[in-house]
Amino acid sequence: MNLEDVARKAGVSRSTVSRVINNHPNVSAAARERVLAVIHQVDFQPNHAARTLVTRQTNIIGVSIPEASNVFVGDNSYFPMLLQGISETLNRRNYTMMLWLGERQDTRDVFARRVVKHRQPDGLIITSVEQHDPLLVYLLHHKRVFVMVETPPHDSARINYVTVDNVNGVRMAVQHLIDTGRRRIATITGQMNIYDAAERLEGYRLGLESAGLPVEEALIVRGRFDYRAGYEGVQQLLPCKPDAIITACDASALGCIRGIQDAGLRVPDDIAVVGFDDIVEASRSNPPLTTVRHEIQRVGSTAAQLLIDILEERLEQPQQIVFPTQLIVRASTVGVQ
Amino acid sequence: MNLEDVARKAGVSRSTVSRVINNHPNVSAAARERVLAVIHQVDFQPNHAARTLVTRQTNIIGVSIPEASNVFVGDNSYFPMLLQGISETLNRRNYTMMLWLGERQDTRDVFARRVVKHRQPDGLIITSVEQHDPLLVYLLHHKRVFVMVETPPHDSARINYVTVDNVNGVRMAVQHLIDTGRRRIATITGQMNIYDAAERLEGYRLGLESAGLPVEEALIVRGRFDYRAGYEGVQQLLPCKPDAIITACDASALGCIRGIQDAGLRVPDDIAVVGFDDIVEASRSNPPLTTVRHEIQRVGSTAAQLLIDILEERLEQPQQIVFPTQLIVRASTVGVQ
DNA sequence: GCAAAGATTGGGAGCGCTCCCAACATTACT
DNA sequence: AGTAATGTTGGGAGCGCTCCCAATCTTTGC
Numbered sequence: 001m002n003l004e005d006v007a008r009k010a011g012v013s014r015s016t017v018s019r020v021i022n023n024h025p026n027v028s029a030a031a032r033e034r035v036l037a038v039i040h041q042v043d044f045q046p047n048h049a050a051r052t053l054v055t056r057q058t059n060i061i062g063v064s065i066p067e068a069s070n071v072f073v074g075d076n077s078y079f080p081m082l083l084q085g086i087s088e089t090l091n092r093r094n095y096t097m098m099l100w101l102g103e104r105q106d107t108r109d110v111f112a113r114r115v116v117k118h119r120q121p122d123g124l125i126i127t128s129v130e131q132h133d134p135l136l137v138y139l140l141h142h143k144r145v146f147v148m149v150e151t152p153p154h155d156s157a158r159i160n161y162v163t164v165d166n167v168n169g170v171r172m173a174v175q176h177l178i179d180t181g182r183r184r185i186a187t188i189t190g191q192m193n194i195y196d197a198a199e200r201l202e203g204y205r206l207g208l209e210s211a212g213l214p215v216e217e218a219l220i221v222r223g224r225f226d227y228r229a230g231y232e233g234v235q236q237l238l239p240c241k242p243d244a245i246i247t248a249c250d251a252s253a254l255g256c257i258r259g260i261q262d263a264g265l266r267v268p269d270d271i272a273v274v275g276f277d278d279i280v281e282a283s284r285s286n287p288p289l290t291t292v293r294h295e296i297q298r299v300g301s302t303a304a305q306l307l308i309d310i311l312e313e314r315l316e317q318p319q320q321i322v323f324p325t326q327l328i329v330r331a332s333t334v335g336v337q
Numbered sequence: 338m339n340l341e342d343v344a345r346k347a348g349v350s351r352s353t354v355s356r357v358i359n360n361h362p363n364v365s366a367a368a369r370e371r372v373l374a375v376i377h378q379v380d381f382q383p384n385h386a387a388r389t390l391v392t393r394q395t396n397i398i399g400v401s402i403p404e405a406s407n408v409f410v411g412d413n414s415y416f417p418m419l420l421q422g423i424s425e426t427l428n429r430r431n432y433t434m435m436l437w438l439g440e441r442q443d444t445r446d447v448f449a450r451r452v453v454k455h456r457q458p459d460g461l462i463i464t465s466v467e468q469h470d471p472l473l474v475y476l477l478h479h480k481r482v483f484v485m486v487e488t489p490p491h492d493s494a495r496i497n498y499v500t501v502d503n504v505n506g507v508r509m510a511v512q513h514l515i516d517t518g519r520r521r522i523a524t525i526t527g528q529m530n531i532y533d534a535a536e537r538l539e540g541y542r543l544g545l546e547s548a549g550l551p552v553e554e555a556l557i558v559r560g561r562f563d564y565r566a567g568y569e570g571v572q573q574l575l576p577c578k579p580d581a582i583i584t585a586c587d588a589s590a591l592g593c594i595r596g597i598q599d600a601g602l603r604v605p606d607d608i609a610v611v612g613f614d615d616i617v618e619a620s621r622s623n624p625p626l627t628t629v630r631h632e633i634q635r636v637g638s639t640a641a642q643l644l645i646d647i648l649e650e651r652l653e654q655p656q657q658i659v660f661p662t663q664l665i666v667r668a669s670t671v672g673v674q
Numbered sequence: 675g676c677a678a679a680g681a682t683t684g685g686g687a688g689c690g691c692t693c694c695c696a697a698c699a700t701t702a703c704t
Numbered sequence: 705a706g707t708a709a710t711g712t713t714g715g716g717a718g719c720g721c722t723c724c725c726a727a728t729c730t731t732t733g734c
Contacts, residue, residue: 002690002691003690003692012713012714013713013714014690014715015692015693015713015714016712016713016714018691018692019712019713022692026711026712026713027713028712031712031713044454045451045454045455045456046690046691047390047456047689047690047691048389048455048456048457049389049390049691050386050390050691051691052385052719053384053386053387053390053689053690053691053718053720053721054690054692054693054718054719055691055719058386077417079417080416087436087437087438087439088439091437091439091440096435096457097436097437098433098435098436099420099434099435099436100428100433100434101420101421101424101428102421103428113380113382114382117380117381117382118382119382119384119385120385227617227621254621280564281618284564284595339719339720339721340720340721341720344684349684350684350685351684351685351721351722352683352684352722352723355721355722356682356683362681363682363683364682364683365682368682368683383720384719384721386719386720386721387689387719387720387722388722389721390689390690390719390720390721390722391688391689391720391721391722391723392689392722393689
């Protein structure tokens, strides 16, 4: 069943049917009505491929979450929430999501080529971009439309992105710890080739500096954005006697709390712990986690909105949006309230 | 840049280029080499839409996770893990994933029509299908290829599905509780319109019956597959003085444990708790959770494999795969070991 | 050495749509 | 009424590919 068939049934031409489907104004009421009736009657849907072939657009948005962020499985609800946010906008604006999960870093150039040249998605939302990621280079070079969900590692003036105020978030956390009497504040970072991790570390340094405290390299452990990194990071930190630990994400903070408890110490009495993200588990942990909140879902839905607006030419590139972060104080830093 | 352009550059015809790209045997080594060189040089990728238009296949697999399973956000890593499994197979076999998240139940028929008629994905993986879901009816009626990840509510002989042995899993759990001296075993179910929930409840009943224990309706709370259902279910159960609770999933079990602890009772001393799934958080909870393990990721990758095999005609429909479940005993039922 | 079989090649047709333009119908205005 | 402007319609061309068939080239067997 194609346009021509519908046209015949409705006693009009292919063109008229096409106009009706695409809401072109110049169709007489009578013709429109007849066509609509037939479309409804035979449950007609225009062929997507044929349409794409001529219009050069698919109404598909690609989302890439590479392996580097192995946080997808299990421990970290960050990405599911991001996807949920993206999906919300996509559903509303009649786009579909094409998802690439766990693309391996070493095959990224192959992937990049496929995604970019294939021209399947109209635009891309990308995350966890590593330094010198071939995908980024490729996208830029081929002038494809994309939005990053994090601060870009370079070229940030030319790139569309949505991110959160990592630096300030962590600065607030440091300030809070200092205000509550902590002095040996340690940190467990995320993968340092991901810019969010670098920014959060920067916030840590700035926080200490502006309070006039020294930055001790021994108190900085390079980790990952997951539970184990937190758990193992603690082992490494304990000999340095920290009285507080700021982690790169909540998953890591939860591992951190468990590590501290397993070592026979108490949170927050002996060591205070601050996370980042405010995932649902944060408020349910024992003790509940003080953390830097940002609205992940909103970031996702905003990124999608931005992308679509750019694609539909309602917005000029580049666009940069930085959402504020907010410190949520719970019992992991200040005891039972 | 299209086939014709490549052909001209390589000094052959469009057809020959097409043959090279599609690995047809009848191309001379010399021609193949020249074409390949040009393809590489200009970084050529054939137009996907054009190809789809004639071959009628997209190499896209659709995955639908409707709103009913509102478990995607936050507390339950079930779906992320399932996606990971699916994605693994898809990457390997050169398909891409189109993901529909949170499609609302009341717009499901619109959705169904779009997905089915649009013919965008070659096949579908669907989950959390409710009783009389229009999508299912539509898929069946239009003879589209799909695999369910759970036992189908009806027509199960005609439908491809991958599921786990829910009934036996819960039976084992019940048996374990009885073996460790529990007698008032309660349960908090998932959404009863999802068949997994019904099967698990069935396992609960059978477990009790085969041990000669009565099934008390007051000990059965109808809940959902999430944390809150567990937490709130406990409030409802406490007056009935259960000494053990079996939940429909780990997320719910974790809520349940917290509910019990908040009520001033101890797990497992006062009430034992058993979950279902064995998500990573299960082993990290306090106390660690006894649960029925099934390999979610494997279910996902198997479902994808099945679907692709059917699409590529290596396999006849219908296929049914039931993975075994395994009881993992931890401290939430038997104290510190 | 030559016919038959087989391998290789090129071009036409067509997938189902959109877009453009020309043709025709209708309305508005002088 | 007559013409210009506007509204409506149909059909051709073309998007970039695959598939088929006919044409050409190569090999093989006797």
